[in-house]
Amino acid sequence: MKELIIFKEGEIALKGLNKRSFEDAFIRNLKHRLEPLGKFDYTKSQSTICAEPMSEDIDLDEAVNRCSKVFGAAALCRALVVEKDFEVICRETITHIRETAELSRTFKVEAKRSDKKFPMKSPEICMELGGRILEAYPHLTVDVKNPQMTVTVEIRDNGAYIHSGNLKGAGGIPVGTSGTAMLLLSGGIDSPVAAYMMAKRGVRLSAIHYVSPPYTSERARLKVERLCEKLAPYCGDIAFYCVPFTEIQEALRDNCPEELFTIIMRRLMMEIAQRIAEEKGIQALVTGESVGQVASQTMGAIVCTDAACRMPVFRPVIGMDKTEIVEIARKIDTFDISIEPYEDCCTVFTPKHPKTRPVPAEVEKAQNSYDFEPLIAKAVAETELKVIKL
Ligand code: ATP
Numbered sequence: 494m495k496e497l498i499i500f501k502e503g504e505i506a507l508k509g510l511n512k513r514s515f516e517d518a519f520i521r522n523l524k525h526r527l528e529p530l531g532k533f534d535y536t537k538s539q540s541t542i543c544a545e546p547m548s549e550d551i552d553l554d555e556a557v558n559r560c561s562k563v564f565g566a567a568a569l570c571r572a573l574v575v576e577k578d579f580e581v582i583c584r585e586t587i588t589h590i591r592e593t594a595e596l597s598r599t600f601k602v603e604a605k606r607s608d609k610k611f612p613m614k615s616p617e618i619c620m621e622l623g624g625r626i627l628e629a630y631p632h633l634t635v636d637v638k639n640p641q642m643t644v645t646v647e648i649r650d651n652g653a654y655i656h657s658g659n660l661k662g663a664g665g666i667p668v669g670t671s672g673t674a675m676l677l678l679s680g681g682i683d684s685p686v687a688a689y690m691m692a693k694r695g696v697r698l699s700a701i702h703y704v705s706p707p708y709t710s711e712r713a714r715l716k717v718e719r720l721c722e723k724l725a726p727y728c729g730d731i732a733f734y735c736v737p738f739t740e741i742q743e744a745l746r747d748n749c750p751e752e753l754f755t756i757i758m759r760r761l762m763m764e765i766a767q768r769i770a771e772e773k774g775i776q777a778l779v780t781g782e783s784v785g786q787v788a789s790q791t792m793g794a795i796v797c798t799d800a801a802c803r804m805p806v807f808r809p810v811i812g813m814d815k816t817e818i819v820e821i822a823r824k825i826d827t828f829d830i831s832i833e834p835y836e837d838c839c840t841v842f843t844p845k846h847p848k849t850r851p852v853p854a855e856v857e858k859a860q861n862s863y864d865f866e867p868l869i870a871k872a873v874a875e876t877e878l879k880v881i882k883l
Pocket residue numbers: 676677678679680681682683684685701702703704779780781782786787789790837838839
């Protein structure tokens with residue numbers, strides 16, 4: 494008897510003529526995710542994708558856990574594949590659903606018959622199988638509107654698929670179908686959540702992080718790498734760029750007005766990010782800014798930051814409250830790492846009274862009073878790349 498994983502397409506099913514390329518991208522991402530567990534065979538038909546393990550020793554629970562983080566499926570489940578014989582179907586269903594049945598009070602049976610040669614029609618399968626389930630588990634009652642357990646039998650060409658209990662899929666669309674972006678990744682709570690949200694919309698992300706040794710420690714950088722590791726199950730492998738930022742920050746401290754320090758620093762971060770992005774053919778930038786959260790994230794500050802950008806900057810958490818961001822950070826398991834108390838380069842040399850309403854012309858003038866170009870070029874040249882793998 495064999496078991497496999499079934500995925501119900503979400504948004505992919507609505508992609509019309511492009512559907513195939515979205516399905517292929519989804520399968521590619523599944524393969525990448527499942528490869529370390531063993532070999533699987535992938536098939537697709539009627540907005541359903543199946544991953545079937547090719548050997549018996551594969552850990553299917555772990556496979557399901559991994560697949561639940563791959564964007565592109567609305568739901569997934571483990572299904573049993575049995576011979577298309579009604580007696581076999583009844584017997585195997587009753588065994589297969591035991592655990593869920595014992596935890597439920599109400600149920601319904603759903604039947605789908607894509608193999609029209611099967612002698613019973615769907616309503617008949619539901620009736621007959623429902624009756625057998627009631628006999629086997631007399632504590633259950635049928636509730637077709639709001640059942641605690643839904644038992645599904647699909648009669649397909651290559652067998653009868655039995656499953657109960659869909660798990661929620663990751664939703665979204667497959668990573669790799671919506672272009673590329675460079676995420677400015679700090680060690681904080683917000684930017685990892687921003688990564689998750691862009692990946693969910695199919696964007697392939699690279700990450701850039703600025704370090705200022707000796708003001709920031711090696712452990713602070715390692716913390717950000719660990720955040721990338723937490724993000725990789727959702728985002729896929731991440732090219733992680735680490736930029737030495739100390740000299741720029743020191744020059745800024747020594748040459749620019751203190752109240753504009755943060756805003757100019759953010760513009761310089763953007764400049765470096767877009768240079769590397771342009772060099773690598775990456776199309777946009779992503780940050781974890783949320784409007785009004787801190788002085789550097791007022792509307793005025795964001796306008797001044799964007800004035801230094803040549804490429805689109807996406808801020809997927811811009812309209813979210815901290816509590817909403819934290820909720821997602823907990824879900825994707827980045828929260829506990831994010832709150833570890835390491836210094837960030839943003840927190841060294843922070844002005845006592847940052848300007849909350851800076852004007853672009855004033856900021857530009859202050860920034861242009863010092864020639865940052867050689868330091869920017871040096872920081873870009875000395876940037877280190879490490880690929881964080883799944
Ligand atoms: P986060 O929780 O993401 O750190 P924050 O609320 O602490 O955000 P800031 O420190 O002002 O806010 O940073 C705003 C955004 O700037 C971050 O979300 C991130 O995209 C980027 N950023 C800040 N510090 C760094 C850094 N050291 N390296 C890379 N990007 C950074």
